[in-house]
Amino acid sequence: MSQQVISVQQLNKHFANNHALKNVELSVTQGEMVALLGPSGSGKSTLLRHLNGLVCSDKSAKGYVEVLGIPVQKNGKYCASVRQSRSQTGYIFQQFNLVTRLSVLHNVLIGALSRTPSWRSLSARFSLSQKRQALAALKRVGLEQFALQRVSTLSGGQQQRVAIARALMQQAKIILADEPIASLDPESSRIVMEILRDINQQEGIAVVVTLHQVDYAKRYCPRVVALKQGEVFYDGPSEQLGDNSLAALYGSQSEQDSPQQTPQTVPQLWPQTA
Numbered sequence: 001m002s003q004q005v006i007s008v009q010q011l012n013k014h015f016a017n018n019h020a021l022k023n024v025e026l027s028v029t030q031g032e033m034v035a036l037l038g039p040s041g042s043g044k045s046t047l048l049r050h051l052n053g054l055v056c057s058d059k060s061a062k063g064y065v066e067v068l069g070i071p072v073q074k075n076g077k078y079c080a081s082v083r084q085s086r087s088q089t090g091y092i093f094q095q096f097n098l099v100t101r102l103s104v105l106h107n108v109l110i111g112a113l114s115r116t117p118s119w120r121s122l123s124a125r126f127s128l129s130q131k132r133q134a135l136a137a138l139k140r141v142g143l144e145q146f147a148l149q150r151v152s153t154l155s156g157g158q159q160q161r162v163a164i165a166r167a168l169m170q171q172a173k174i175i176l177a178d179e180p181i182a183s184l185d186p187e188s189s190r191i192v193m194e195i196l197r198d199i200n201q202q203e204g205i206a207v208v209v210t211l212h213q214v215d216y217a218k219r220y221c222p223r224v225v226a227l228k229q230g231e232v233f234y235d236g237p238s239e240q241l242g243d244n245s246l247a248a249l250y251g252s253q254s255e256q257d258s259p260q261q262t263p264q265t266v267p268q269l270w271p272q273t274a
């Protein structure tokens, strides 16, 4: 039986009066590649940030988040093990989060910091073996020839690949990617998604990726979890996400704008997976 790598139970999050996540339940097993879809403001990034302990859920609720079998937060408080979970979680940001004045290789080496003795990391002295690993990670994303260049000289798509190489260097056991292709052109988007899929299929690393592009979700992710106004609206095979369901998912804005012209109830066409 596949190991569960993400378990989210009864997750609620308010930002002032805005109920951003409503009783969200999510279970992901090892080796899955899952797209998080939903209209702008539906809670995708907020959910992903809860998984990495970047945001804490409502204190009043009984929310629980566990990643890689390690408790991240419970009842609105971070667990002592949150750092342990973070060190094994590769987090890819829309804007790459690289140190642009440093070399490509150095940025990848930063992924090893959680496994590097503090005297070495303080003096930025990485071992030969770590440098070899970093080069191998760069080769994996097709960028070894840029190792000694400053990151700032790379294109956006190449910078995102450096961020993925950093996650590989981190020896991440799960990858959470928050809109990794939102600021990329179609060709760079394709390359980034193919690298994520390759890592998922070759290493069996679970990938959860928030996307705005439904076609990329369907092409690269066998499973879709869709959020609508903070609730899980659909959880199932991406191939079963048809035009009607997508219209219902993304139609919230027009429903709000002209309620008399659109149905008030959204049909429950798909059961949530167990």
Ligand SMILES: Nc1ncnc2c1ncn2[C@@H]1O[C@H](COP(=O)(O)OP(=O)(O)OP(=O)(O)O)[C@@H](O)[C@H]1O
Pocket (backbone or CB within 6 Å): 015, 018, 020, 038, 039, 040, 041, 042, 043, 044, 045, 046, 047
């Ligand atoms: N730090 C914050 N402070 C206040 N409100 C927030 C904060 N972060 C998110 N929100 C609100 O929570 C809701 C969900 O936001 P979130 O960014 O998770 O949505 P999203 O689905 O990722 O949207 P997008 O696709 O546009 O990035 C939105 O209403 C947003 O304004």
